[in-house]
Amino acid sequence: MERRILLLGLRACLSAAVVVGISLGETALAHVNQTTAALTLLLAVLGIATCWGLVESLAASVAGILCFNVLFLPPVGKLTIAATENWVAFVTFVVTAVVASQLSASAKRRAREARPAAASLGAAWAWRSRRGSS
Secondary structure, X not given: OHHHHHHHHHHHHHHHHHHHHHHHHHHHOOOOOHHHHHHHHHXXXXXXXXXXXXXXXXXXXXXXXXXXXXXXXXXXXXOOXXXXXXXXXXXXXXXXXXXXXXXXXXXXXXXXXXXXXXXXXXXXXXXHHHHHHO
């Protein structure tokens, strides 16, 4: 159990680091606008939610919104959450993280549940094919 918690924390930190790295990389490019930055960060959150899960995608989401706020929203260089556009961005990032991770978890669970049925169907088909060719 401790190892699982440690791994989860490590993946959450890595998720946040990926988003911070993307944000810093985008600021190095002089002509990246707010829309491009936001969409790039949302794609990172979606990828993390799909691969890892809710905790990691929430960490990436929080890191993404903090970086987006400080590096791309006016006043640039300051963390301000009072403006409406800041709250809209925050809610968008969090909702994206939650919905994507839940959809991914559901798809993975269904695939895991379908494997035994697929295996038994394959075995039945093989048995039928052998019986029919005899």
